[in-house]
Amino acid sequence: MENHISIELEAMLKKAQPLFTTKSCCIYKVPQKIRQLNEEAYTPTVVSIGPLHHGNSKLVTMEGHKQVYCQHFIERSEPSLTDLVSCIQQLEPQIRACYSEKIELTVEEFVKVIFIDCCFVIELFLKDDGMINDAISSKPWIGTRVIHDLLLLENQLPLFVFDKIYNLAFASGSLPSFISVAASYFSVFNKQGVLLPVASGIAHFTDLIRFFNLPPFHRRPSRKPELLILGHSASELVESGVKFIVNKSLSSHVCMLDLEFKNGSLRIPHIKVGDGSEIWLRNIVALEQCHYPQEHYILDYIIFLSQLMKTNNDAGVLIKARVIDCVFGGNYESKVSKLFGDVGKNTLVTSTNVDYLQLLHDLNAYYDHPWHSKMAILRRDYFSTPWMTAASITGIVLLILTVIQTCLEILGLIKVVDGAEIWLRNVVDLEQ
Structure with missing residues (x-):
């Protein structure tokens, strides 16, 4: 007779699902070990996108606004509402598979959430692109928070959903591609002026921001299974x-990650740091x-800068050099060093950018060479300001003149002695 425990276990195991159901998974709940360091940095404050934060009571105010935008999008779309919804219904299994968490929504509920959020974002991007007056962009504080919410990892829809709906809605091709419109909306993060290929393989908006800050594929360095350890701070x-x-x-398009050490100078691309x-x-x-x-290239960069800026004085070195442009108020040195020190905490490092490993090797070797520190002390103590430089040069000139004068006096004394010796010899010869 079958045991009731085994029956319950069998039923339970049939319902079990793996952590990530498919290779399509690209939208994740941030690991708790990382999330606990700053919950607010991963949680939307104005608008929820997708299922992970849907239903958050703190974000309910924007739901009505999203529906208004959705209505505007439907009115300007070429196909009917039925055709647009059918597109989402067909994609529902694919979309659901993109999330690392089990989504506790029925198919109907899920389709509604995805459709409204997708239409809202597309309409928002088009309005921001100057095509229609936008209520959100007219309130800068709301617009800024919406941008921040749209780049959160937990607040994403897969990019292929936007592409499908956008291309269906504007099949006539009267508008630029969706990826171009999205890149324009997030242009503040595209310091390099990266041009996106049609098939870029970008998963969602968080991935897009990362893509903006990576070097081109042909310039991405190989990696080694080594830790990034810089022995000395900036100061x-x-x-x-x-x-x-x-x-x-x-070309003015410098990748944020392009660090270079040459002839005693560490060159770091400019970065603006703010709230x-x-x-x-x-x-x-x-x-x-x-x-x-x-391939955690951004994390490598964060770890490198955190090791450079171990103290407030270290952060001050980079701020003074204009490498970091800080828009924090108050004690900005401490805020900058804390920012880079905290972001890399509780992360797992499996390999390191080989360019950074070579950079660390060169920096450590330069620091360990005794001649460099002696020359640095000489420059600091005697040539740090124009007045000190002038005084030092004057002192050196006086020292040289003193040495020359002493040498001449010694040479003159030698001549006197030589003359006296000749005179004495002549006197002695005469007496004999």
Whole structure:
């Protein structure tokens, strides 16, 4: 006779599902170990997109606004509402498979959430692109928060859903591609002016922001299973003679990750740090931890800068060099060092950018060379200001003149002695 426990176990195991059901998974709940460091950096404050934060009572105010935008989108779309909804229904299994969490919504509920959110975002992007007056962009504080909410890892829809609905709605081709419209909306994060290919393989908006800040595929360095350990902070490197300089390119499109050490100068691309920086950096790092565990290029950059800026004085070195442009108020040095120190905490590192490993090797070797520190001390103590330089040069000139004068006096004394010896010899010869 079959045991009732085994019957219950069999039923339970039949319902069990793996952590990530398919390779399509690209939208994740941020791991708790990382999330607990700053819950607010991963949680939407104005608008929820997708199922993971749907129903949050703090975001209910925007739901009516989303529906208004959705209505506007339907009115401007070429196909009917039925055709648009049918598209989402056909994609429902694919969309659901993109989430790491089990979505506790029926098919009907899920389709409604995805459809309204998808239409809202497309309409928002088109209005922001200057095609129609936009109530959100007319309120800068709301517009900024919406942008931040749309780049959160937990607040995403897969990009292929937007593409399908957008291409169906504007099949006549009267508008630019959706990826172009999205890139325009998030242009503040595209410092390089990256041009997106048609088939870029970008999963969602968080992935898009990461893509903006990576070097082109042909320039992405290989990786080694080594840890990134810099032995000396920025202020210590300055003591050894290292100079910090903003890395600029002739094309003005410098990748944020392009660090270079040459002839005693560490060149780092300019980065602006403000209240929103922690949000996008944290969410990209969380994406790399979940989706790109072998290619965490942004995390490498964060770890490198955190090791450079171990103290407030270290952060001050990079701010003074204009490498970091800080828009924080108050004690901004401490805020900058804390930002880069905190973002990389509780992360797992499996490999490191080989360019950064070479960079660390060169910096450590430069610091360990005794000649560099002696020259740095000489420059600091005697040539740090124009007045000190003038005084030092004057002192050196006086020292040289004194040495020359002493040498001449010695040579003159030698001539006197030689003359006396000749005179005495002649006197002695005469007496004999």
